[in-house]
Amino acid sequence: MxxxxxxxxxxxxxxxxxxxxxxxxxxxxxxxxxxxxxxxxxxxxxxxxxxxxxxxxxxxxxxxxxxxxxxxxxxxxxxxxxxxxxxxxxxxxxxxxxxxxxxxxxxxxxxxxxxxxxxxxxxxxxxxxxxAVYGLPELYRDRIKDAQLVGCPGCYPTASILALAPLLKQGMIVPNSAIIDAKSGISGAGRQAKTNLLLAEADNSVAAYGVGRHRHTPEIESIGSDLAGQDILVQFTPHLMPMVRGILSTVYATLRDPGLVREDLVTIYTAFYRNSPWVRVLPAGVFPQTKWAMNSNMCYLGVEIDQRTDRAIVISAIDNLLKGQAGQAIQCLNIMMGWDETLGLPELGFYP
Amino acid sequence: MxxxxxxxxxxxxxxxxxxxxxxxxxxxxxxxxxxxxxxxxxxxxxxxxxxxxxxxxxxxxxxxxxxxxxxxxxxxxxxxxxxxxxxxxxxxxxxxxxxxxxxxxxxxxxxxxxxxxxxxxxxxxxxxxxxAVYGLPELYRDRIKDAQLVGCPGCYPTASILALAPLLKQGMIVPNSAIIDAKSGISGAGRQAKTNLLLAEADNSVAAYGVGRHRHTPEIESIGSDLAGQDILVQFTPHLMPMVRGILSTVYATLRDPGLVREDLVTIYTAFYRNSPWVRVLPAGVFPQTKWAMNSNMCYLGVEIDQRTDRAIVISAIDNLLKGQAGQAIQCLNIMMGWDETLGLPELGFYP
Amino acid sequence: MxxxxxxxxxxxxxxxxxxxxxxxxxxxxxxxxxxxxxxxxxxxxxxxxxxxxxxxxxxxxxxxxxxxxxxxxxxxxxxxxxxxxxxxxxxxxxxxxxxxxxxxxxxxxxxxxxxxxxxxxxxxxxxxxxxAVYGLPELYRDRIKDAQLVGCPGCYPTASILALAPLLKQGMIVPNSAIIDAKSGISGAGRQAKTNLLLAEADNSVAAYGVGRHRHTPEIESIGSDLAGQDILVQFTPHLMPMVRGILSTVYATLRDPGLVREDLVTIYTAFYRNSPWVRVLPAGVFPQTKWAMNSNMCYLGVEIDQRTDRAIVISAIDNLLKGQAGQAIQCLNIMMGWDETLGLPELGFYP
Amino acid sequence: MxxxxxxxxxxxxxxxxxxxxxxxxxxxxxxxxxxxxxxxxxxxxxxxxxxxxxxxxxxxxxxxxxxxxxxxxxxxxxxxxxxxxxxxxxxxxxxxxxxxxxxxxxxxxxxxxxxxxxxxxxxxxxxxxxxAVYGLPELYRDRIKDAQLVGCPGCYPTASILALAPLLKQGMIVPNSAIIDAKSGISGAGRQAKTNLLLAEADNSVAAYGVGRHRHTPEIESIGSDLAGQDILVQFTPHLMPMVRGILSTVYATLRDPGLVREDLVTIYTAFYRNSPWVRVLPAGVFPQTKWAMNSNMCYLGVEIDQRTDRAIVISAIDNLLKGQAGQAIQCLNIMMGWDETLGLPELGFYP
Incomplete structure (x- = not known):
């Protein structure tokens, strides 16, 4: 070493x-x-x-x-x-x-x-x-390896794209059917003194913002289109949660092949992320809570298929400031330097 | 008097x-x-x-x-x-x-x-x-008037149906396209001593539950079908929020007529709820936070149309224990007794 | 009427x-x-x-x-x-x-x-x-009645003085022995966009501030001295709590007469506040939580005597924005106008 | 190694x-x-x-x-x-x-x-x-070194004794004058499903408990007496905070020598803990918030002297589950094994 x-x-x-x-x-x-x-x-x-x-x-x-x-x-x-x-x-x-x-x-x-x-x-x-290379190692590891300039993903796109990527890459869903309902801790808004971010205002309250026009939409679409091999649109709605850290992204998409069951999705996702130490696909029937990811660089994915509606539902949980921001940047640097992707990064926070 | x-x-x-x-x-x-x-x-x-x-x-x-x-x-x-x-x-x-x-x-x-x-x-x-009459006065006021037995709606169905009703009633959306992503304060789970409801576990965390199988799904579908005049399915996913009271329901549905703009929706919703003192349709571009509804029997509705995706997005906010439960029951009783629908009910909580 | x-x-x-x-x-x-x-x-x-x-x-x-x-x-x-x-x-x-x-x-x-x-x-x-008359009705009701100008008490002094008044008035405690450790929801700092009041900073954290120099100290001392009939000093330390509304004031004071038991204190406090509809003395062994007072104009008092240390411990809970501020102002106005002291004021919030 | x-x-x-x-x-x-x-x-x-x-x-x-x-x-x-x-x-x-x-x-x-x-x-x-040896390394490092059985301190006693120890050890305060007002995150009550620990009950509320009779009182007194070289009593009141982790202990004690200023206390405390890597004495005028200690084994101490009242006020912040419990146990084991006291323990959590 x-x-x-x-x-x-x-x-x-x-x-x-x-x-x-x-x-x-x-x-x-x-x-x-x-x-x-x-x-x-x-x-x-x-x-x-x-x-x-x-x-x-x-x-x-x-x-x-x-x-x-x-x-x-x-x-x-x-x-x-x-x-x-x-x-x-x-x-x-x-x-x-x-x-x-x-x-x-x-x-x-x-x-x-x-x-x-x-x-x-x-x-x-x-x-x-x-x-510049888009710094999502799970998708662009090879390009990051040789990059001099990395554009690190937004927090919402990280959570959303990791949830959608296997479906898009393998053409399993109806294009444009993806709806991403994302929930973020308030630290995602940064350390700026704004009235709506005060504890007195934001605690014990939930609200959507940027409905239909949040700037992470084109970022998700741009990477999603690259994965799908065709231009796609997504519906993306972020919500502010009364908590400090974490993003939960609930992604809905209509399946092309209605015969799938959730165990299939577990298999497909597990295979897709086989070489990705910072993504963990949960067993069928288990869905993540953001607290599991808090203070860690891990992304947890829970998958489901609703056979009544022929939709896949994928839920991702990350720490918005680590896997969603600074942790992922270090992960990229590890790759750029030829080091192990996990070097120096926290795998587990403390619970509760 | x-x-x-x-x-x-x-x-x-x-x-x-x-x-x-x-x-x-x-x-x-x-x-x-x-x-x-x-x-x-x-x-x-x-x-x-x-x-x-x-x-x-x-x-x-x-x-x-x-x-x-x-x-x-x-x-x-x-x-x-x-x-x-x-x-x-x-x-x-x-x-x-x-x-x-x-x-x-x-x-x-x-x-x-x-x-x-x-x-x-x-x-x-x-x-x-x-x-028995379904106790959602905004839709079934006339039947409630003469009822001896009222089945009061669930908290999630109240928020979800009020958000969807004008779209369904007027046939504006593609059947089965409705996706309801709902976020609830933890009091919705009742006063039961369960580990996952402890502050230590639930605070600073967000999680989905009952994914694809929550029992409020058939309730929403049953009333939704009545409104639509045909059997419909909805995708409903509830999430537990780190807060005490309130539900925010974010509803997505594909429009049949892509030419609409959000001001049209404001007009349509305002007309639909013209005689409903406990529903307040917000101006275009304004979306509710659950804190506005806290300790009040009011349901706030914010509407949007995303013209890129031809979807309507409607966001409702209620207090899950008042408009979502006990307040609505009193509202029904007021109607059953021939009293003013607002009698004795709190219109405004304290802010913040 | x-x-x-x-x-x-x-x-x-x-x-x-x-x-x-x-x-x-x-x-x-x-x-x-x-x-x-x-x-x-x-x-x-x-x-x-x-x-x-x-x-x-x-x-x-x-x-x-x-x-x-x-x-x-x-x-x-x-x-x-x-x-x-x-x-x-x-x-x-x-x-x-x-x-x-x-x-x-x-x-x-x-x-x-x-x-x-x-x-x-x-x-x-x-x-x-x-x-000007100090607007604490429980002590100065008669003066308020005839006042043209009322200086409404600070939130901390309201909670602290109501807890101390019977002890001071009746000369039961050693002068200068009173220590007030107060805990306030963050709304007490007002609606100002300051970094330390952000949810991201203040949530899940507790801190003291103004240690030994908070400006509510002389206010408590001034009224306390009036009650005691002699100049007294108090030790007052405020703390910021990760919550929106409410003050809990924990007051310690050394008893002059070590023979008292807590039931005596309940009797003395109940008598002292007999004509005060906005103060409620709790039974022996019951201590208030701030949530009880939230969105109400009530002050709850729990009293204890530690016979090992010969100290009285009195705990008061109020809503800092109601009994600690605006509610008390209305209470004063009611008195100034000759109306019932409780007119138009909320007695109970919603729980939880 | x-x-x-x-x-x-x-x-x-x-x-x-x-x-x-x-x-x-x-x-x-x-x-x-x-x-x-x-x-x-x-x-x-x-x-x-x-x-x-x-x-x-x-x-x-x-x-x-x-x-x-x-x-x-x-x-x-x-x-x-x-x-x-x-x-x-x-x-x-x-x-x-x-x-x-x-x-x-x-x-x-x-x-x-x-x-x-x-x-x-x-x-x-x-x-x-x-x-058995009391497992507070800052005081009993030498005994822990040779111990086969360590009784690890309670979370409140850890925070309280570290705040008081220099004052007691050096006879600087009036015996029995110490009042400890402690505030704890709810995880201190363990993972037990009790109604009062539910988020719906405990969030946005503060309450005292065990007033005058909490079982950490004799533990603090026993170690405090050992330090003081005479039997002492303390007044200890714990409070439940609406947060997950952390204890803030605000300690008041009357000085024997009224001439001291807070810079003296900084010097005395810094010297006392010179060889203690897990205690950090803050500069004069700086007081800790519990978030600084969250997910770390560090104890932060802020000191003050109120010259109006001749009292020392010392404020300590720890993570109740680490320095207040499991982290301290590992610290003790490190000492028992002859390893560096800091081995394998987290110094810093993530902020915010």
Missing amino acids: GELETVRVGIVGASGYGGVQLVRLIRDHPQLDLVYLGGDSSAGKPFSDLYPHLSQATDLIIESVDVDTIADRCQVVFLSLPNGLAYQMAPRLLEKGCKVLDLSADYRFSNLETYKNWYGGDRADAETAAV | GELETVRVGIVGASGYGGVQLVRLIRDHPQLDLVYLGGDSSAGKPFSDLYPHLSQATDLIIESVDVDTIADRCQVVFLSLPNGLAYQMAPRLLEKGCKVLDLSADYRFSNLETYKNWYGGDRADAETAAV | GELETVRVGIVGASGYGGVQLVRLIRDHPQLDLVYLGGDSSAGKPFSDLYPHLSQATDLIIESVDVDTIADRCQVVFLSLPNGLAYQMAPRLLEKGCKVLDLSADYRFSNLETYKNWYGGDRADAETAAV | GELETVRVGIVGASGYGGVQLVRLIRDHPQLDLVYLGGDSSAGKPFSDLYPHLSQATDLIIESVDVDTIADRCQVVFLSLPNGLAYQMAPRLLEKGCKVLDLSADYRFSNLETYKNWYGGDRADAETAAV
């Missing part, structure tokens, strides 16, 4: 929930050495000013963002910024030889027109976008 | 959450006088032993259940019991002249075969079941 | 949690008519823009704050503003004949030096402050 | 929350090998029937409890049973050469009379009890 040499990594956008997960994960990773934290709004502050209990985890000071400094210092850079900032920085970091993993939406779309339709902005980095 | 004479009511099954809502609602109702509380497991105890803070609400002692006693004492009886008990008691109560409102599933089905398929049991009260 | 004539009331600072409670309470109050909502930051917006589910409760538009307009329109004004604003407005409102109930700290101190020491600011309304 | 040989450990009482923490911790511990799970009520079931998401953590079957089997198989035994069972089993396990760590109250008292007064029962194992 190459224990002698570690890889120097930096995080741009360290103050948010994505950043703090990365700090925490990198600390426990045997091959990574955190050498840089960047962020304009908190520049000059020790990281532990933002998260006092992490003073034993790092004594780094957050620095204002400068590409040359980053590239001098880091071999690998995680960008954990609001949408629309990574594409202003990634091309130069790549040029200087850094590997880049972007946690925003900026490099999730091979087709920049789709990006612009849903996210707006005017960008001129089509060449860079063209070499 | 008939303030001189009040109606004497009793509750069988007073110790559970349905019972305690009824005690609370009856206390605030100007025309009702609570004279009897029955329950075999708590017989002999003052009600305030079970709910100490309600000692100022009632000093009644819970009595063991005896039909003659009840009929002597009460003009109206609420049965708030586990499924399978009401039908052993209701026929005799009716015979003795009581009006009966049953909160269990026993009298929700005109077709007893459906009941037996999903609930089991061997019952011989087909004649009684035939005269 | 004077049902013919209602009193016209206005609220300045309607957009916060205090404001929305008042809107809700006034709507259910048989003698009050809400005619004015003021607030500079939301001026021009319908109130229902801030709280959409309350569109059926009021169609008032929030107006920018102007004393002449308010005085023209209102007989009674509730000021629900951040500390330091009420004293700029109250003298003029009083001059124009309005009755004023202030929910901030501005008029809670007869001694303005104490106010200035803890709250800062430079104010010249000593004459007005001198006629 | 002794990586070649691991120690074989067993858990008796594996089905509860203590058991599941141990399973999880042992799995991540480099020197421990879990070889036995015992429990009479779940005997015959795979452990993963109780915690399905842990099927990848262990495939052990729970066995009925038999001392010979355990001793044959295990070098170290954790007893995670209700009070009153360990003392029926520990003497025989010790006799057969096992090291025993008991998580119940059975071996926390060197004086069995105190045990009997508070816990009842008739036990004849005084000789065994006399050699």
